[in-house]
Amino acid sequence: MRVWNGGVSDLIYILLTLMCFTGLALLVGLIDRRLGSAEAAADDVPAADETAGVNVPHDNFIPGAAR
Amino acid sequence: MNAILAAVLQILGLVGALAFSVPLLGRYLAHIYTSPKHLRAEAVAYRALKVDAEADQHWRSYAMSALGFSLAGILFLFAFGRLQNLLPLDGGFDPLPSDGAWNTAVSFVTNTNWQWYSGEAATGHLIQMAGLAVQNFVSAAVGLSVAAAFARGLARTRNQGRIGNFWVDLVRTTVRVLLPVAFVVAIVLVAAGAVQNLHSVHEMTTLTGGGQALTGGPVASQEAIKELGTNGGGFYNANSAHPFENPSPFTNLLEIWAILVLPFSMAWAFGLIVKDKRQGGAVVATMGTLLIVGITLLTWAEMAGPGTAPQVAGAAMEGKETRFGEAATALFAAATTGTSTGAVNGMHESLTAPGGGVAMFGMMLGEIAPGGVGSGLYGMLMLAVVTVFLCGLMVGRTPEYLGKKISRDEMVLVAVYILTTPILVLVGAAIALTAPAGLAGLSTDGPHGLSEALYAVTSAANNNGSAFAGITSGTPFWNTLLGMLMLLGRFVPMIFVLALAGRFATANRLPANSGTLPTHRPLFIGLLTGVALVVVGLTFVPALMLGPIVESLS
Numbered sequence: 001m002r003v004w005n006g007g008v009s010d011l012i013y014i015l016l017t018l019m020c021f022t023g024l025a026l027l028v029g030l031i032d033r034r035l036g037s038a039e040a041a042a043d044d045v046p047a048a049d050e051t052a053g054v055n056v057p058h059d060n061f062i063p064g065a066a067r
Numbered sequence: 068m069n070a071i072l073a074a075v076l077q078i079l080g081l082v083g084a085l086a087f088s089v090p091l092l093g094r095y096l097a098h099i100y101t102s103p104k105h106l107r108a109e110a111v112a113y114r115a116l117k118v119d120a121e122a123d124q125h126w127r128s129y130a131m132s133a134l135g136f137s138l139a140g141i142l143f144l145f146a147f148g149r150l151q152n153l154l155p156l157d158g159g160f161d162p163l164p165s166d167g168a169w170n171t172a173v174s175f176v177t178n179t180n181w182q183w184y185s186g187e188a189a190t191g192h193l194i195q196m197a198g199l200a201v202q203n204f205v206s207a208a209v210g211l212s213v214a215a216a217f218a219r220g221l222a223r224t225r226n227q228g229r230i231g232n233f234w235v236d237l238v239r240t241t242v243r244v245l246l247p248v249a250f251v252v253a254i255v256l257v258a259a260g261a262v263q264n265l266h267s268v269h270e271m272t273t274l275t276g277g278g279q280a281l282t283g284g285p286v287a288s289q290e291a292i293k294e295l296g297t298n299g300g301g302f303y304n305a306n307s308a309h310p311f312e313n314p315s316p317f318t319n320l321l322e323i324w325a326i327l328v329l330p331f332s333m334a335w336a337f338g339l340i341v342k343d344k345r346q347g348g349a350v351v352a353t354m355g356t357l358l359i360v361g362i363t364l365l366t367w368a369e370m371a372g373p374g375t376a377p378q379v380a381g382a383a384m385e386g387k388e389t390r391f392g393e394a395a396t397a398l399f400a401a402a403t404t405g406t407s408t409g410a411v412n413g414m415h416e417s418l419t420a421p422g423g424g425v426a427m428f429g430m431m432l433g434e435i436a437p438g439g440v441g442s443g444l445y446g447m448l449m450l451a452v453v454t455v456f457l458c459g460l461m462v463g464r465t466p467e468y469l470g471k472k473i474s475r476d477e478m479v480l481v482a483v484y485i486l487t488t489p490i491l492v493l494v495g496a497a498i499a500l501t502a503p504a505g506l507a508g509l510s511t512d513g514p515h516g517l518s519e520a521l522y523a524v525t526s527a528a529n530n531n532g533s534a535f536a537g538i539t540s541g542t543p544f545w546n547t548l549l550g551m552l553m554l555l556g557r558f559v560p561m562i563f564v565l566a567l568a569g570r571f572a573t574a575n576r577l578p579a580n581s582g583t584l585p586t587h588r589p590l591f592i593g594l595l596t597g598v599a600l601v602v603v604g605l606t607f608v609p610a611l612m613l614g615p616i617v618e619s620l621s
Contacts, residue, residue, distance in 0.1 A: 009165035010149060014142065017169070020551075021138045024558050025131065031566045032127045035228075035476060 070381065074366055074394030077320065081398070084324050085331060092248075092328060093335025093347065099239050100215040100231075100340060109238050118234040125228045126569025129216055130562050132233035133209055137176050137558065140202060144172035147198040151191055158191035158267055170546035175202035177557035178210055178439060180293075180300030180409055180532040181549060183541040187282040187303050192265055199300060200289050204245050205237065207296030207329075210441030211244070212236035213561055214333055217445045218340040220568030221469050224576045228569035244329075245296060252291035252325055259321070260314035261287035286311055294325035297439045299409030299532040307399065307412040308388055316391050319399070319412060326402045326410070330354070330437035333444045341469055345587035350447055353595045357436035358405050361429050366397040368422035373619055377419060386417025397422070404429035407439030409532025415522070416535040420515075423535070424615030427522055430529045431607045432599055433488060439530060445564045447595075451586065452481050452567075454598045458584050468586060470576035477570055484563040488528050488556055489606045495524035495552050496610065504544035510537030514621065518614035523549060528556035 105113070105120055113120045124132065148168030151157050163171060167183055174181045180203075184190070190199070216230040223230070257263045266283030273279050286302045290312050293299060303309040313319055331351055338347020370382045370393055377383045382393035396413035403410050404426040415426055429436060433446040456473050459466030466473040499505035499520045509516040519535040526533055527549040534540070540549065585591060 006165070010145075013145065013165055013169040016547075017138065017141055017145075017173075017554075020554055021134055024134055024562065027559070027562055028127055028130045028134070028566075031480075031562065035566060035570060 070370065070392060070394060073392060074370070074398070077394060077398060078362060081320060081323060081327075084320075085327060088324075088328055089331045089335050089351070092332035094339060096211075096215075096244065096332055096336035097339035099243050100219070100236065100336065105235070106242065109235075109242055112238050112242075113234065116234060118232075120232060120235050122232055123226075123229040124232050126216075126220070126230050126565045126572070127228075129230055129233045129569075130565045133213065133561065133565075134558060136205075136233075136237070137209065140176040140205065141169075141172045144175060144198050144202060145169055147194050148172060148190075151194050154191075154193050156191050156193035156196075156265070160189055160191050163189065166543040166546040166550075167541060170550040171199075173550040173554050174532065175199050175298070175300060176206055177530050177553045178206040178296070178298060178407060178442070179527060179530040179553045179557070180298045181527055181534070181540075181553065182300055182304075182532070183546055183549075185304035186301055187284070192284050195289060195302065196285050200285075200292060203289070203292040203296050203298045203300070204241055204249070207245060207292070207298065207440045208237050208240035210297075210439055211240045211329070211333060212441065213564060214337070214441035214444040215240075215340070217448060217564055217568040218337045220571040221448075221471060222341045223572040224574065226572040228573050230565070230568045230572050245292065248329075249288070249291040249295050252295060252321070253288045255321065256287040256290055256318060259318045260310075261290055261318065262311040263287040283311075290322070291325065293410060294322045294408065295329060295440075297326060297330065297406045297408040299403065299407075299411075301410065307410050308414075310390075313412060316395070319388070319391050319395055322410070322412075323399055323402045326406050326408050327358075327437060329440045330406055330443040333441060334437060334447070337444055337448075343469070343587070346469065349587045349592050349595075350444065350451070351437075352592050353599075354435060354437035354443065354447060356592065356596050357432065357599065358401065361405050361425060361436060362398055362401040364425045365401045365418075365422050366394055368419045368425060369393050369397045372419045372421050374419050383417070383419050383422075386414035388412045400426050401429065403533055404531060405432075405434065405436040405438070407434045407442060407530045407532070409526065411533055414536050415533055416519070416537045420518075420615045420618035423518060423522070424611055424619070426533075427518070427525055427611065427615065428603065428607070430525045430531050431489075431492070431603050433603070434529050434531065435599060442530070442561075446560075447599075449481050449484050449564065449567075450599050450602070451595055452477065453485065453602070454591070454595045455584055455586065456481075457598065458594065464582050467577055467583065470579065471571045471574050472577060477567060480563045480567045480570070484560050484567075485602060487559050487563070491528040491552050491556050492521075492525050492607075493610065495528060495548060496521050498548060499524060499545075502544065504542065505548070508539045508542060508545050510539070514614050514618040518618065521610055521614050524552055527552040530557050 145168050148163035148171055152162050215236055220230045264283045269281045271279045271281055289302050307313040334350040335347045338344040387393055387396040399412040435443050435447045437443045438446050452468050455466045455468045509519050519538045522535045523538055
C-alpha cells in the first residue's frame, strides 16, 4: 500500500527539488568564491614568474613526487 | 552461420559504420560549437527566451543557466505526470503517484531515464511526446553543451572564466544536431518496421483463440532520440527487445550505432575545438579500447562463460534477444552500459554473473567508453587531467594538459569530481541494503540480491537507467533514493566540470617543451586507460566481490 499520495506528498517533492537545487546553487557560489580568491592571489604574481620555471625539473616542488 | 563469426561480423560492421560517420559528425559538431553565426530559427528562439546570444558567460552563469533550465524541466514534468489524466491523449491512465512522478521527472531531466513503470501501461501519448521525448532532446543537449564549454575552456586563454553561452549551445545542439539526426533515424526505423501512430490499444485474437492487447503510439520518433541522446527510456516496458521498437537485426545494429555515434563524435569534435586533432583521436582511441574490452568480455561471458546454460546450450539464452542471438544482446548491453543509455534488448538480470559484473563495471567507469552524450567526453577529460598529474608526480615536473598548468586548485576540482559518484553509489547501496524498505524491493537475497541493489544505485548515480529488472523499484523508498542519486549524480559533477572549464579559460597556455608529456601518443592512451581501470577498480572491487564475483565463483 502506498504511504504517500495527494497534495502533501506533491509539496514534499517540490520542496525536496527546490532544496537540492538551492544546494547546487550554493555549491556554485562556494566554488566561485574560492576560485576567485585563488585567481586574485595568482594575479599578484608577476606574469614572468608564472611560467618561467614551469617544466623545469625540481623547481616546482610537488609533495610526494618521485625524485 | 557460426555464432562466433556472426558476432565478429556484427562488431566489424558497427566499427566500420562508426569509423565512417564519427569524423563527419565530429567536424559538424566542432563547427556548431565554434561558429559565430546564428540560424534564423535560432534567433527567434533567443528572442522568445529573451537571451542575449552574443553574451559570453562566465562559468558561474553557465552553470546557473544549466541548473535553472533543468529545475524548470523537473517541475514541468512532475506536474505533467501528476495531471496526465486531465490532459488529452492520456490513454485512460491515472496520474502517476507523487513519488513516481518525481522519480520520472528527475530521471528524464538528468538523462538517466530510469523507469519504475511500464511505459505502455502507465503513460499516455501526450506525456510521451510533449514531456518525456522533449526531455530526451534537451537533457542530451545540456550534456553536449557542457562538454563543448569544457573544450572551449581548454581552447581559450586569459578569458576571465568565460566559456560560451549555455542558451546558444542548448538551442544549436537541439536544432542543428539532435532534431535532424533523430528525424532521419526515425524515418529509417519506420521504414524498417517500427511503429509510429497515435493509436491506443488494439485487441487481437491469436491463432489459438486467445486475446492479446497491442499498444500503438509514437514509438519510432521516441526510439530515435532514445538512442541518439543516450537516454534509454523505452516506449514499451520490454524496451528494445520489443519488436515494435526494434523490429529486425538491421534496426538492432542501427540502434547500437545511434547509441555510440554522438559520444564518439563529440570526442572527435573536442580535438578540432582545441585545434589539435590528435588530442581528439587519443580520446576516441581510449574510449574505443575500453569499449572493445567490454564487448569482448561480455560476449565471452554470455556465450562461453561459467554456468550450465552457456556450457551446454552454447549461450545463456534465458531473458535474451532470441530473435537476433546472444551476441546481439551482449553487444547491446556493452554499448548501453559503456554509454549512459540504459536501453536494453534483453534483460540484464539474466546476464551471467560475470556478464552482469562487466555491465556494472562499464557504468562504474563513469560511463566513459564512450560515455553519455557530452558527459562521456568530460568524464574522460577529467581522467586525462588525473593521468598527467600522476605522470607529473612520477617525474617531478609541474603537470599540464594542453598547455594548461594543473595546480592544486585544478586537482581539488578533479578529485571531488572523481569522488562524487562513488560516494553516491556506495552510500546509496549501503542505505538500500540496510533499510527494510530497500530489502523489500529485491527479488532474492544472497550475492544476486546484492547485485540487484548495487546495479540499481550504480545505474542511477551514473545516469544510466538500465536495471536488473527483478528489483521492484516502484515504491516511495526506491523512487526517492534513486531520484536523489540521479539528481546529485548528474549536477554535482557537472558543476565541478564547469568550474574547471572556467579555471582553464582564465589560465595562460604554456608552450610545449621537452618536458611536456605528449597527450596524443599511444603511451598516453595506455596510461589513461590504465588510470581509468585502476581508479574504478580500487573504488568498486570490494562491492563487486560481494555481488557478481562471488556469484561467478559459487
